[in-house]
Amino acid sequence: MPASTAPGVFPVLLSGGSGTRLWPASRSLYPKQLLPLVGERTLLQDTALRVSGDGFAAPTVICNDAHRFIVAEQLHAAGLPPRRTILEPVGRNTAPAAALAALDLAATDPDALMLLLPSDHRIADRAAFHVAIETAAAAARAGHLVTFGIRPERPETGYGYIRQGAGPLDGLDGAFPVDAFVEKPDRARAESYLESGDHAWNSGIFLLPVTPFLEELGRLRPDILAACRAALDGSRVDLDFLRLDEAAFAACPAESIDYAVMEHTHAAAVVPVEMGWSDVGSWNTLWEVSDKDADGNALKGDVIARDVADSYVATDGPLVAVLGVRDLVVVVDDDSVLITPRDRSQAVKDIVAELRQRERPEHVTHSTVFRPWGHYTSIDAGERFQVKQITVKPGARLSLQMHHHRAEHWIVVQGTAKVTRNGDEYMVFENESTYIPVGDAHSLENPGKVPLRLIEVQSGSYLGEDDIVRLDDIYGRK
Numbered sequence: 001m002p003a004s005t006a007p008g009v010f011p012v013l014l015s016g017g018s019g020t021r022l023w024p025a026s027r028s029l030y031p032k033q034l035l036p037l038v039g040e041r042t043l044l045q046d047t048a049l050r051v052s053g054d055g056f057a058a059p060t061v062i063c064n065d066a067h068r069f070i071v072a073e074q075l076h077a078a079g080l081p082p083r084r085t086i087l088e089p090v091g092r093n094t095a096p097a098a099a100l101a102a103l104d105l106a107a108t109d110p111d112a113l114m115l116l117l118p119s120d121h122r123i124a125d126r127a128a129f130h131v132a133i134e135t136a137a138a139a140a141r142a143g144h145l146v147t148f149g150i151r152p153e154r155p156e157t158g159y160g161y162i163r164q165g166a167g168p169l170d171g172l173d174g175a176f177p178v179d180a181f182v183e184k185p186d187r188a189r190a191e192s193y194l195e196s197g198d199h200a201w202n203s204g205i206f207l208l209p210v211t212p213f214l215e216e217l218g219r220l221r222p223d224i225l226a227a228c229r230a231a232l233d234g235s236r237v238d239l240d241f242l243r244l245d246e247a248a249f250a251a252c253p254a255e256s257i258d259y260a261v262m263e264h265t266h267a268a269a270v271v272p273v274e275m276g277w278s279d280v281g282s283w284n285t286l287w288e289v290s291d292k293d294a295d296g297n298a299l300k301g302d303v304i305a306r307d308v309a310d311s312y313v314a315t316d317g318p319l320v321a322v323l324g325v326r327d328l329v330v331v332v333d334d335d336s337v338l339i340t341p342r343d344r345s346q347a348v349k350d351i352v353a354e355l356r357q358r359e360r361p362e363h364v365t366h367s368t369v370f371r372p373w374g375h376y377t378s379i380d381a382g383e384r385f386q387v388k389q390i391t392v393k394p395g396a397r398l399s400l401q402m403h404h405h406r407a408e409h410w411i412v413v414q415g416t417a418k419v420t421r422n423g424d425e426y427m428v429f430e431n432e433s434t435y436i437p438v439g440d441a442h443s444l445e446n447p448g449k450v451p452l453r454l455i456e457v458q459s460g461s462y463l464g465e466d467d468i469v470r471l472d473d474i475y476g477r478k
Helices: 045-048 066-079 094-106 125-143 186-195 210-220 224-232 245-248 257-262 283-289 341-356
Strands: 009-015 062-063 082-088 114-119 145-150 161-164 174-183 199-209 237-238 239-242 266-272 296-299 303-306 312-317 319-322 328-331 337-341 366-371 374-381 385-392 398-400 405-414 417-421 423-427 433-436 442-445 452-460 469-472
Touching: 009 094, 045 066, 062 066, 062 094, 066 082, 066 239, 066 366, 082 094, 094 114, 094 199, 094 210, 114 125, 114 210, 114 469, 125 199, 125 266, 145 161, 145 210, 174 257, 186 199, 186 303, 199 210, 199 257, 210 224, 210 257, 245 337, 266 423, 283 312, 283 328, 283 341, 283 417, 296 303, 303 312, 312 319, 319 328, 328 341, 337 341, 366 469, 374 398, 374 452, 385 442, 405 417, 417 433, 423 433
Parallel strands: 009 062, 009 114, 062 082, 082 239, 145 266, 296 312, 303 319, 312 328
Antiparallel strands: 114 199, 145 199, 161 174, 161 199, 174 266, 237 239, 328 337, 366 374, 374 385, 385 452, 398 442, 398 469, 405 433, 405 452, 417 423, 417 442
């Protein structure tokens, strides 16, 4: 991005939501923005990297409390530590998220320009995006609330649209007044929008001058602004995170920035852009943006495809063989399988709703669960026993804890474990084991330079994760 936009462009990464239409890969505790769906990096990492370097400040991140350590680790791995990570105790949509970020930025720089970015989008042409940001920055400095409109490639019925006004804004080539925000259309209307040439897809990306934005929010939705201000006033620092006052934020109305502000303000402007944009909102969308073979198939993992066309087939583990089909989505995860026609992939969210209604865990988490110290994978479970593989990062330590209902057996298969049990410390090396009886206070640490891997066998009358009494935790968890 040209340095002429600096200083004052502050990226704000919105990392909420659970990506229900991309189940079973996306789960509520590990949603789509944290997954490498369109490359080697996760969607969150790609979002942060495309707004880094000259012209951009360090990002502000707004995320779910349950995702905080994963978000922090991914941004650290990308070499982009955030200037602030604000934890939402509950989801309240994009208007409150924008208000929180704007209030936080305005406290130190009332002239800041806030670049509001969903963290689950794909943008193939980074250079075109940066040119559009420069155009939008000029409009934002003139007091406009700017959104980015994607020039439509097809009569899409799954997106909202923006109708731009006639002629560019005075002295601001490439930026136009917004005539109207249009709801998702039917096929006939979408075709007419495409033919008109004055409609763009609503990207959900905004460049906002923080002081004018807060003034408009206060005029249009003073209830949202007051609730967010109270949530920040009652916030507290927890490690590298800012925790909002839970009661104050829970009282905030849930509203999108489109409905709360952009559809009602007279200051709205749009910058149309072609930049290879996709919201990666469904398996069909992911098929569209993926590399394909000569038969139109996007194949990921250990897949054999014969007489297959225009399909998306992905597996995280077992071999998947598909024969004599077309226009399908087949996704095999560690504990679930999805098979659907591509044109029905938007309805996957209904499967997730049913899983939630049945109180099944498959919509919440995978069999591999990530923690700040590493991760564990459930291998087997039955009456009064459970087997897990635990991986602890070098230098990391599990909380000092105890269990009322289960004992644990640990067998080290790689690395060295430093074990604390009832105040005693001792080392357990590869191919050795130790036993933690019911009720003993214990902790596990990796003092080495390679990952510590061990097999844990739990036995007892109750094996749920809520039978953990944390006595001390370096990560501040209760």
